[in-house]
Amino acid sequence: MTTNIDADLLLHTTTQTTTAQHPAKDRAALKKACQDFEAIFIQSAFKAMRKTVPEGGLFAKSNAIQIFEDMFDQNIAAGIAKNQSMGLAEQIYRQMEKNMPTDK
Numbered sequence: 073m074t075t076n077i078d079a080d081l082l083l084h085t086t087t088q089t090t091t092a093q094h095p096a097k098d099r100a101a102l103k104k105a106c107q108d109f110e111a112i113f114i115q116s117a118f119k120a121m122r123k124t125v126p127e128g129g130l131f132a133k134s135n136a137i138q139i140f141e142d143m144f145d146q147n148i149a150a151g152i153a154k155n156q157s158m159g160l161a162e163q164i165y166r167q168m169e170k171n172m173p174t175d176k
Contacts, residue, residue: 095173102172103165110161111146111153118145 122141127133153161 098172099169102168103161106161106165106168107153107157109164110158111150113160114152114158115145115149118149 119142122145152158
């Protein structure tokens with residue numbers, strides 16, 4: 073899963089001067105990063121659940137099927153994180169928002 077999480081934004085928000093200049097933009101970036109993290113978490117849960125399904129059946133599981141399943145899980149996880157959030161992104165956002173400077 074490709075994500076654009078800016079580690080500096082998450083770790084050093086109180087010390088950056090650009091954060092004080094654009095707090096609304098930084099809050100939107102933080103919200104997006106939290107949603108991306110939730111999508112990664114959901115995708116890893118899907119991957120763990122898929123491992124519990126016994127292999128077998130009419131056709132052997134090829135590399136192409138595994139790639140398709142990974143891409144499918146990634147897409148579904150991103151949709152869940154964006155539209156039907158489990159609440160993880162919101163909780164992380166609330167926690168990280170406390171470290172951001174206040175709007176002036």
